[in-house]
Amino acid sequence: MTRPVKAAVFSAGSWGTAFGMVLADAGCEVTLWARRPEVADAINTGRTNPDYFPGAELPANLRATTDPAEAARGADFTVLSIPSQTLRGNLAEWAPLLAPDTVLVSLMKGIELGSAKRMSEVIEEVAKVPAERVAVVTGPNLAREIVARQPAASVVACVDEAVARRLQAACHTPYFRPYTSTDVIGCELGGAVKNVIGLAVGIADGMGLGDNTKGSLITRGLAEATRLGLAMGADPLTFSGLAGLGDLVATCSSPLSRNHTFGTNLGRGMTLEETIAVTKQTAEGVKSCQSVADLARRHGVDMPITETVVDIVHHGKPTLVALKELMGRSAKPERH
Ligand SMILES: NC(=O)C1=CN([C@@H]2O[C@H](COP(=O)(O)OP(=O)(O)OC[C@H]3O[C@@H](n4cnc5c(N)ncnc54)[C@H](O)[C@@H]3O)[C@@H](O)[C@H]2O)C=CC1
Numbered sequence: 001m002t003r004p005v006k007a008a009v010f011s012a013g014s015w016g017t018a019f020g021m022v023l024a025d026a027g028c029e030v031t032l033w034a035r036r037p038e039v040a041d042a043i044n045t046g047r048t049n050p051d052y053f054p055g056a057e058l059p060a061n062l063r064a065t066t067d068p069a070e071a072a073r074g075a076d077f078t079v080l081s082i083p084s085q086t087l088r089g090n091l092a093e094w095a096p097l098l099a100p101d102t103v104l105v106s107l108m109k110g111i112e113l114g115s116a117k118r119m120s121e122v123i124e125e126v127a128k129v130p131a132e133r134v135a136v137v138t139g140p141n142l143a144r145e146i147v148a149r150q151p152a153a154s155v156v157a158c159v160d161e162a163v164a165r166r167l168q169a170a171c172h173t174p175y176f177r178p179y180t181s182t183d184v185i186g187c188e189l190g191g192a193v194k195n196v197i198g199l200a201v202g203i204a205d206g207m208g209l210g211d212n213t214k215g216s217l218i219t220r221g222l223a224e225a226t227r228l229g230l231a232m233g234a235d236p237l238t239f240s241g242l243a244g245l246g247d248l249v250a251t252c253s254s255p256l257s258r259n260h261t262f263g264t265n266l267g268r269g270m271t272l273e274e275t276i277a278v279t280k281q282t283a284e285g286v287k288s289c290q291s292v293a294d295l296a297r298r299h300g301v302d303m304p305i306t307e308t309v310v311d312i313v314h315h316g317k318p319t320l321v322a323l324k325e326l327m328g329r330s331a332k333p334e335r336h
């Protein structure tokens with residue numbers, strides 16, 4: 001008899017809990033690492049994570065612990081779902097605890113500030129593992145809808161296709177349909193850039209602008225992601241898939257998106273400080289817009305919407321001025 005696949009998920013936030021549930025529903029034995037003992041207790045005794053998903057019942061094969069060594073022990077897959085900017089520090093602590101040969105799986109949609117590294121690059125560097133042992137899950141996967149077991153598709157990417165197929169089997173459920181890819185670069189860029197465009201669309205929504213603006217921002221945002229991807233060696237077709245267009249559509253249409261909501265609050269006239277104060281969960285685009293803009297500059301790629309988001313969010317540029325400048329750039333042919 002073959003033993004069940006074991007998965008460790010760091011941590012018990014919104015997407016960590018939801019993806020842990022997906023893995024458990026797919027038949028894995030899952031241990032979530034929670035920072036706070038009350039969260040681990042609620043999961044183990046009440047089968048719920050009330051801070052994130054009040055009322056949602058979690059499966060019995062999803063357990064939680066505050067002990068990272070216990071979570072990591074014997075895991076075939078070690079899933080990482082924490083804010084991108086904390087990954088390097090946290091993983092340095094967890095690396096000595098990781099099961100030998102475990103596959104590290106990033107759920108994170110950010111780019112490291114300063115280094116401008118993708119999450120899989122940070123993982124390879126800190127855990128000292130080859131690219132063949134690092135995978136990425138990305139796509140239109142708003143955690144709250146996943147916890148409600150509403151149908152969604154996703155992409156599991158690894159440079160080693162056999163590893164991607166193993167992960168695909170480990171997280172395939174009647175409501176969660178993962179597709180494999182070997183384009184890790186494209187998948188990670190798709191996730192990081194869509195958060196920045198989600199902020200831009202949120203700002204436009206908050207300013208009271210309509211669906212023509214939204215359609216324009218999504219499409220030209222996709223062109224920015226594709227251009228950056230091409231410059232960095234990604235497959236441009238990845239951006240018209242789930243990791244690109246699919247996630248842009250979900251994020252830019254949904255009030256469940258933290259990036260979209262963050263932008264909407266800014267667009268309505270809240271200050272950055274006020275917006276941060278009312279944002280309870282991770283909105284990766286707020287920091288990653290700077291690292292995406294940095295990547296673009298390093299690769300000589302023009303990303304005007306991304307630059308505009310940086311100007312509004314970090315340099316306090318008034319939204320109307322930023323909009324006028326964005327629309328007033330020199331006329332061009334439509335290119336990706
Ligand atoms: N929530 C969603 O719908 C989705 C989120 N993602 C991505 O998943 C990643 C995680 O996001 P969420 O789970 O949504 O965020 P969250 O804010 O709901 O949860 C973050 C988790 O990280 C923990 N954490 C925060 N700071 C930490 C630190 N310094 N050290 C260790 N742990 C820390 C928190 O306790 C919490 O458990 C992000 O990169 C996000 O872009 C991707 C797809 C869907």
Ligand SMILES: O=C(CO)COP(=O)(O)O
Binds near residue numbers: 140
């Ligand atoms: O990545 C997500 C959906 O795929 C979640 O988006 P937010 O991080 O903006 O909530």
